[in-house]
Amino acid sequence: xxxxxxxxxxxxxxxxxxxxxxxxxxxxxxxxxxxxxxxxxxxxxxxxxxxxxxxxxxxxxxxxxxxxxxxxxxxxxxxxxxxxxxxxxxxxxxxxxxxxxxxxxxxxxxxxxxxxxxxxxxxxxxxxxxxxxxxxxxxxxxxxxxxxxxxxxxxxxxxxxxxxxxxxxxxxxxxxxxxxxxxxxxxxxxxxxxxxxxxxxxxxxxxxxxxxxxxxxxxxxxxxxxxxxxxxxxxxxxxxxxxxxxxxxxxxxxxxxxxxxxxxxxxxxxxxxxxxxxxxxxxxxxxxxxxxxxxxxxxxxxxxxxxxxxxxxxxxxxxxxxxxxxxxxxxxxxxxxxxxxxxxxxxxxxxxxxxxxxxxxxxxxxxxxxxxxxxxxxxxxxxxxxxxxxxxxxxxxxxxxxxxxxxxxxxxxxxxxxxxxxxxxxxxxxx
Numbered sequence: 001x002x003x004x005x006x007x008x009x010x011x012x013x014x015x016x017x018x019x020x021x022x023x024x025x026x027x028x029x030x031x032x033x034x035x036x037x038x039x040x041x042x043x044x045x046x047x048x049x050x051x052x053x054x055x056x057x058x059x060x061x062x063x064x065x066x067x068x069x070x071x072x073x074x075x076x077x078x079x080x081x082x083x084x085x086x087x088x089x090x091x092x093x094x095x096x097x098x099x100x101x102x103x104x105x106x107x108x109x110x111x112x113x114x115x116x117x118x119x120x121x122x123x124x125x126x127x128x129x130x131x132x133x134x135x136x137x138x139x140x141x142x143x144x145x146x147x148x149x150x151x152x153x154x155x156x157x158x159x160x161x162x163x164x165x166x167x168x169x170x171x172x173x174x175x176x177x178x179x180x181x182x183x184x185x186x187x188x189x190x191x192x193x194x195x196x197x198x199x200x201x202x203x204x205x206x207x208x209x210x211x212x213x214x215x216x217x218x219x220x221x222x223x224x225x226x227x228x229x230x231x232x233x234x235x236x237x238x239x240x241x242x243x244x245x246x247x248x249x250x251x252x253x254x255x256x257x258x259x260x261x262x263x264x265x266x267x268x269x270x271x272x273x274x275x276x277x278x279x280x281x282x283x284x285x286x287x288x289x290x291x292x293x294x295x296x297x298x299x300x301x302x303x304x305x306x307x308x309x310x311x312x313x314x315x316x317x318x319x320x321x322x323x324x325x326x327x328x329x330x331x332x333x334x335x336x337x338x339x340x341x342x343x344x345x346x347x348x349x350x351x352x353x354x355x356x357x358x359x360x361x362x363x364x365x366x367x368x369x370x371x372x373x374x375x376x377x378x379x380x381x382x383x384x385x386x387x388x389x390x391x392x393x394x395x396x397x398x399x400x401x402x403x404x405x406x407x408x409x410x411x412x413x414x415x416x417x418x419x420x421x422x423x424x425x426x427x428x429x430x431x
Contacts, residue, residue: 001046001048001106001107001108001109001125002048002049002050002103002104002106002108002109003041003046003048003049003050003108003109003110003111004049004050004052004097004100004104004108004109004110004111005024005034005037005038005049005050005051005052005111005112005113006052006093006096006110006111006112006113007022007024007034007051007052007053007057007060007113007114008022008052008053008054008055008057008087008090008096008113017229017232021056021059022053022054022055022056022057022059022060023113023114023226024037024060024113024114025059025060025063026114026226026232028116028226028235028236028239029236029239029240030073031071031073031074032063033113033114033115033116033226034060034064034113034114035063035064035071035073036116037111037113037115037117038064038067038078038080040117040118040119040121041080041109041121042078042079042080044120044121044122045122046109046121047067047079047080047081048080048081049067049080049081049082049083050082050083050084050085050100050103051064051082051083051084051085051113052084052085052087052096052097052100053084053085053086053087054086054087054090057084057086057087060084061084064078064082065078065082066081066082066083067079067080067081067082068081083103085099085100089196090197091196091197091198092197092198092199092200093198093199093200093201094198094199094200094203094204095196095197095198097110097189097198097200098189098193098196098198101186101189104186104189105186106186107125107128107129107183107184107185107186108183108184108186109121109125109181109182109183110181110182110183110184110200111180111181111182112180112181112225114225114226114227115179115180115181115223115224115225115226116222116223116224116225116226116235116238116239116244117179117181117221117222117223117224117244118221118222118244118245118246118247118248119138119181119219119221119222119223119248119249120221120248120249120250123249124136124138124181124183124217124219125183127157127215127217128183128215128217131157131215133185133212133213133214133215134184134185134187134188134208134213134214135182135183135184135185135188135205135208135213135214135215136182136183136214136215136216136217137151137159137178137179137181137182137205137214137215137216137217138178138179138180138181138182138216138217138219138223139151139153139176139177139178139179139216139217139218139219140176140177140179140218140219140220140221140223141175141176141177141220141324141328141333141334141335142175142177142224142333143288143291143328143331143332143333144328144331145173145175145176145177145324145325145328145333146328146329147165148165148177148178149162149163149164149165149177149178149201150162150163150169150173150176150177150178151163151176151177151178151216152173152174152176152209153176153215153216153218157215157216157217157218158212158214158215159208159209159210159214159215159216160209160210161209161210162178162201162205162206162209164201164202164206170321171325172318172321172322172324172325173321173324173325174320174321174324175324175325175327175328175333175334176216176218178201179223180223180225181223182205188204219249220247220249220253220296220335220336220376221247221248221249222238222243222244222245222246222247222248224238241294242294243292243294246294247294249376249377250377251377252377252378252379252382253296253376253377253378253379254294254295254296254378254379254382254383255295255296255297255298255335255372255373255376255378255383255384256290256295256296256297256298256383256384256386256427257298257299257300257369257372257383257384257385257386257396257399257401258287258297258298258299258300258334258386258387258420259299259300259301259385259386259387259388259389259392260299260301260323261301262387262388262389262406263280263283263386263387263388263392263406263420264279264280264283264287264299264323264420265277265278265279265280265283265323266278266279266280267388270304270305270310271305271319272305272310272311272315274315274318274319274322277319277322277323279323279326279327280419280420282419282420282421283327283420283421284326284327284330284331284332285330285332285421285424286332286419286420286421286423286424286425287327287332287333287334287420287424288330288331288332289424289425289427289428290424290427290428291332291333292428293424293427293428295383295384295427296335296336296376296378297332297333297334297335298334298335298336298337298338298372298376299323299334299336299337299338299339300338300339300363300368300369300372300385300395301337301338301339301340302339302340302362302363302391303316303339303340303341304340304341304342304343304362306341306342306343306352306355307341307342307343307351307352307355307356308343308348308350308351308352309348309349309350309351309352310350313341316339320337320339323337324337335376336372336375336376338361338368338371338372339368340359340361340362340363340367340368341355342355342356342357342358342359342361342362343355343356343362344356344357344358344359344362363391363392363394363395364390364391364392364394364395364398365395365398366395366396366398366399368395369385369395369396369399369401370399373399380399380400380401381400381401383399383401383402384396384401384402384403384404384423384427385397385399385401385402385403385404386403386404386405386406386417386420386423387405387406388405388406388407390409390411392405393405393411393412393413394411397412402414402415403415404416404417404423405417406418406419406420406423
């Protein structure tokens with residue numbers, strides 16, 4: 001599969017870091033970010049690359065050549081085949097694709113050249129092929145969804161809405177952000193525009209929302225733009241700590257599994273009213289610390305109110321959107337949310353009989369943790385389950401995790417704490 005990397009960025013917002021090279025050539029650990037990208041692709045067999053370049057593009061060409069030479073930094077072969085398209089005048093982030101469309105006869109990867117990532121691209125491409133869309137977007141949660149482009153998708157991954165930064169967004173939303181990595185069909189290039197300058201997002205991709213022909217592939221893997229000095233230094237710090245490559249799903253992950261009620265939000269009994277959902281003080285800080293530690297933050301929660309007929313799945317989804325929105329406003333995010341709608345005991349007025357079963361996902365059984373482990377390649381023995389009830393401890397132990405209890409009870413857990421924040425401080429600082 002061909003890979004097109006858009007490497008024409010000038011990087012005016014990050015000029016204080018480096019103003020003498022194009023943005024993709026800014027260095028992370030003494031190596032251009034574009035070289036990090038090419039190494040990640042090469043390791044997975046993606047070696048047929050087209051670079052679209054503009055501002056100081058000769059610096060990129062002089063460094064990489066046709067890909068057959070050796071890296072000036074590592075001394076090792078680049079080991080790829082590189083072709084170039086030079087933009088004499090700026091063509092937007094989509095115009096160059098139409099200039100090289102004769103070379104794009106099959107589905108291709110389209111990546112931004114100024115993004116630090118470590119992604120299992122074969123998994124991404126497989127998802128695209130299985131769903132058969134014209135476009136698949138790589139999406140992820142991030143710590144600033146309030147000023148990012150949001151993707152609204154259905155349970156099947158079909159993109160329903162594309163909300164740019166300037167678009168009005170709902171009060172509460174899932175933290176699902178477009179990361180700037182795509183798998184595209186060449187069919188998208190079979191159209192004409194009045195101007196050669198084309199906005200990929202607004203003119204090509206956004207109109208696909210709601211058509212059933214565009215999907216999102218949501219992943220916990222590391223993708224971060226370095227468009228500002230603050231984000232650049234954050235990427236440098238993450239790389240030094242091993243978080244960049246460590247979060248690639250080809251590697252075994254570690255997770256903190258979080259109970260919801262009483263752990264993340266104030267316990268009010270069976271939560272049925274979205275207005276009663278309030279984060280516990282310090283929870284956003286705690287989850288931010290977990291995000292920065294290399295652990296995945298994954299909610300696993302029993303929700304018997306669904307089986308009891310006291311809440312719809314749609315109402316529960318809105319509560320979880322509120323949870324993600326509130327966390328996002330404080331710089332924290334969840335990598336996934338799993339919930340069990342079942343309840344084994346019958347006899348409730350308005351109950352849903354099809355959900356009144358003795359399932360394998362309701363805690364204290366470990367089904368939700370085991371499913372997450374399969375989805376995210378998690379090493380359960382290196383992971384934690386934290387909650388405020390005995391069933392949380394039993395579920396964690398049944399899954400093979402270490403356990404941490406919030407409160408004064410003793411259920412054979414490895415750790416007892418007063419809050420999620422205290423747990424996060426111990427986990428990340430080794431106290």
